[in-house]
Amino acid sequence: MQRRIKTSICNQIKNNYKKDLKMYRFAISRLLQAIPVLLMVITVTFFLVHSAPGGPFSADKAVPPEVIKALEEQYNLNQPVWQQYLSYLGDVLQGDFGPSFKYSGRTVNELIAAGLPITAELAFYAMLVALSVGITAGVGAAMRPNTMQDYLPMTGAMIGICMPSFLLGPLLVLIFGIHLDWLPVSGWGDIPGDKILPSITLGTGYAAYIARLSRGGMLEVLSQDYIRTARAKGLSERLIIIKHALRGGLIPVVAFLGPAFAGLLAGSFVVETIFQIPGLGRFYVQAAFNRDYTLILGMTIFLSTLIILFNLLSDMLAIWLNPKLRQEIRGTN
Numbered sequence: 001m002q003r004r005i006k007t008s009i010c011n012q013i014k015n016n017y018k019k020d021l022k023m024y025r026f027a028i029s030r031l032l033q034a035i036p037v038l039l040m041v042i043t044v045t046f047f048l049v050h051s052a053p054g055g056p057f058s059a060d061k062a063v064p065p066e067v068i069k070a071l072e073e074q075y076n077l078n079q080p081v082w083q084q085y086l087s088y089l090g091d092v093l094q095g096d097f098g099p100s101f102k103y104s105g106r107t108v109n110e111l112i113a114a115g116l117p118i119t120a121e122l123a124f125y126a127m128l129v130a131l132s133v134g135i136t137a138g139v140g141a142a143m144r145p146n147t148m149q150d151y152l153p154m155t156g157a158m159i160g161i162c163m164p165s166f167l168l169g170p171l172l173v174l175i176f177g178i179h180l181d182w183l184p185v186s187g188w189g190d191i192p193g194d195k196i197l198p199s200i201t202l203g204t205g206y207a208a209y210i211a212r213l214s215r216g217g218m219l220e221v222l223s224q225d226y227i228r229t230a231r232a233k234g235l236s237e238r239l240i241i242i243k244h245a246l247r248g249g250l251i252p253v254v255a256f257l258g259p260a261f262a263g264l265l266a267g268s269f270v271v272e273t274i275f276q277i278p279g280l281g282r283f284y285v286q287a288a289f290n291r292d293y294t295l296i297l298g299m300t301i302f303l304s305t306l307i308i309l310f311n312l313l314s315d316m317l318a319i320w321l322n323p324k325l326r327q328e329i330r331g332t333n
Helices: 002-051 065-074 081-093 108-143 148-162 165-179 196-222 225-232 237-249 251-266 269-274 280-290 293-321 323-331
Strands: none
Touching: 002 081, 002 293, 081 293, 108 148, 108 196, 108 237, 108 251, 108 269, 108 280, 108 293, 148 196, 165 196, 165 269, 196 237, 196 251, 196 269, 225 237, 237 251, 251 293, 269 280, 280 293
């Protein structure tokens, strides 16, 4: 009898180990799939920036040709493009994005390290705006479908999706910064309240998407049998929503969080330019105007890596919240 119990326990431990191993293999396979994607991003971006008209030193005024030639030799721009590509690829594999052509004495790694905290802070506040507004509107709409409580927030969500940030930002500045004079219209961290308008501008579009996703997920969950059973037991609607429905109803939102946060980091260029925020977006825009090859490439590679990692994290979190997906992965060979 004891031998059977020990054998059963050993078999159970072995099965759980195999299932967990499949989860690890799934995560590792997703990471390995990112390698050719990043390689494609590096290759396409490299040859696109080098094929653009002009160069990093062509806009400099009154520079003798000898000086430009010396600068090109210093940055290896006098070599054939394919040699430059192989050399740059070798540096990237070592985590070195090279020196900036326009920011003298500073490397691309240093510029990314300087701008990332500000952009990440802006993305964090924008995500708070998106989650708080989006989930509240979506859950409220799902509780009273096909009523004014549903129509009003979903209409607002559609407007938020259709309104781009380069239109919403100046509109908020005009209303709250100029006419009402309630909030500052530029800067970051110098004046209290200067984070409000940029965060709302960047987070509104994502709040609209989250509202629609949370409404759809909640409607599906609220129609399940276990929700009807909870209502038949006399539980309050608030307790049913919080304790039973939210975890399953917000799975689409969780799956959207990874791409959303990566999009907030990569899509803050317009907002940072409008509100004069010294983050990654302004560096990226200036690099495009200045033909700063290494800065454009470094920013693109860095942001692409973040997008891939956040997508993977959101997928793993969605799998953890959804037992059906977890069972499908563990049951695959």
